Amino acid sequence: MDVPGGLPADPLRRFLVAHAVPGAERFDAATGTHERVVPTAAGPVAAAVVLGAGERCERVLVRAPAPVLGEVAGLVRRWLDLDGGVAAAEAHLRADPSLAALVAARPGLRVPRSVSGAETALLTVLGQQVSLAAARTFAGRLVAAHGRPAGEGLLAFPDPGALAAAGPDALRAVTGLTGARSRALHALAELLAGGLDLDAAREAGEGPAARERLLEVRGVGPWTADCVALRVLGEDDAFLPGDLVLRAAMGRVSPAQALARAQGWRPWRGYALLHLWTAHAFAGVTGG
Template sequence: MTASTTIELPFSPPYEREKAIALIAAHAVPGSERVDLQGLSVTRIMGAPSGPVAVRVELGTRSVTTTISSGEPSDVEAVASLVRAWLDLDLDPSTITDAFGRDPILGPMVTARPGLRVIGHPDGYEAAITTVLGQQVSLLSARTFSGRLVAAFGEPGPDSLLLFPRPNVLASVSTDELQRAIGLTGARTRTLQAVARACAEGLTLTPTVDLVETRASLLSIVGVGPWTADYLAVRALGDRDAYPAGDLVLRRALGVSTAGEAERIAEPWRPLRSYALIHIWTSAAFS
């Protein structure tokens, strides 16, 4: 029987738990992640020193209860670090209130949701692949594509979950086979494989990387544009000033038509523009 470890990861309240779980659910990969909206919990596989482990996180009012399918201290330490970054547990919410509370655009949003966090991703490579799958399609379609990808190329993992196919797997499968399995266009399939190949060859997408170099590496991949690179900076690289100015929802919410205009409006929001982005997106989704 596999040993498991449960730890409490504290944070500074408030925390918009329902919004966090709703966002995770909207992007959850069928077969690889289980989300309980009522229980405010997520179960997924994470990489650890001993190998893939199943991790269940449950958002409480002052801490995140985290259960790991391992008793190894190194696994517990690694997962704790991943979860803290993923769920933005180190944020002091007063930092955002102080920064944006009097802003004419963001002030009312921050007052309404003072505990909103930037929800990242515990696996940057997986975030990159699912982001490519979601380019120019609905969230529902993106989840359908990611579910097909995992069903076709994933392997059985802990807790009856499927392992998300690793970079070398997607890089080595034929383009035609990959396209048939997922139902993508040829161009999108080639971008998917190019991202997987780059990651297999050493591209790392974590909060510890050089942001400028990594963004340049992403933009050098055919089919990866500024929106994708900036979105991954928010969710995978932990860049709290990342800001995909060309995003359609963002521009509509700001009442502008160009990325340049969105950039100019956001200048006072540096160096926390990713929090401004999340507040604007959330307000647009739940207003």
């Protein structure tokens, strides 16, 4: 698949490695190949996305079983934001002096989205108030306990129904989460198993309503809901003013200051967020 305008490959590779769920995903740094389980109408399948090892990626190779290759390729396009509004976002954000250098340093930076709304939402709850490394550990334990084989030695992330049936105490026992976080994970699994289809909400343009339903879950706050809005619901203007990494990248501002400063970035605050996150994670160009 061609990548319109290309993208900076290193930030994407680092993002994939940092978020890879043990047992369900793996990354080969030598070839820039990310393997993971992808949901399809025929069931979960193991697929591979080859980004290469170069500085920029102009073409993405997708490997998957032939009968579902087209479906998987479509999910990968959405996941990697290949058809997103990156050109319009960058044209708008370059007008802000605090972002212009970041956009110039990494043109084509996309917002990593999702291949499964339910999976991403549940993983976001696992990542609340902990490091990425801790979140991956929790997720790996969850997959080991409740995942299903999907080929190539990989396990599919557990269905919300399976997690809902397990109950919060069992989820706590297998993951090591706190009681409150286990209850939040279980409550979200029940909501998703009960009919909240985040991917369908995105397609129907019902992201704001879906976000409100997420906020009704005890233990799911604005940070989690906004992460899901950005990555799953396709809300390009989603913003996380309370995020610690974002606030540090903006010069250790308060959430209120971050929100106020970002008003001029609308309706592309999500892309600004990714540039600031990425700049903070890399040595070199900084903004804010």
